[in-house]
Amino acid sequence: MDTTQLLKGVLDLAVLAVLKDEDGYGYDIMRRLRSAGLDEIGDASVYGTLRRLFQAGLLTTYVVPSESGPHRKYYALNPAGRDQLLRSGKIWRSFATTMDTLLDDKGMAA
Template sequence: METTQLLKGVLDLAVLAVLRDGDGYGYDILRRLRTAGLDEVGDASVYGTLRRLFQAGLLTAYVVPSDEGPHRKYYALNEAGRDELARSAKVWKGFASTMDDLLSGGTAHR
């Protein structure tokens, strides 16, 4: 199974988790995801995810002027985004635990 296929299902969660640690603009968020080990995440995927999460009301956005280039649009978690992060993290941990059980030869108990 390719990592890119797995990323499609968890990119929202990964972006929310990165923003939990601090606001960021598109390229900064992409860099933070790659630094965390998600090397195969694509630029367009991250920018699309940010737009979708913003439109869903999970993020706020603000623009910071720059003297060295175009203004940067920063994204931040709002209360709805923090709630979604907590909910999605719980679902992910349960799923990952079940997969760990299956892969280790055990039987899932959930």
């Protein structure tokens, strides 16, 4: 199965999840997603998702100056983003449980 389509459906949730405990800048967020196992995630997809989540009012941003390069734009969950993470997490868990049940109960081992 091509995981690209699955990633499109859960990228918002994945980005919110990696920002749950620690703010991050674009490259750092991509690194965290990849180290969690989402290796196929594209740079443009992550940056587009960050812009969309910010425009939806789920993230705040701030700039941190850097002495060794350009300033970094950090993203942080705000209260609306935390609420969305909780709602989306519940939906994901319910969906994953349903899929696990379907796969286990239907004798997927041929």
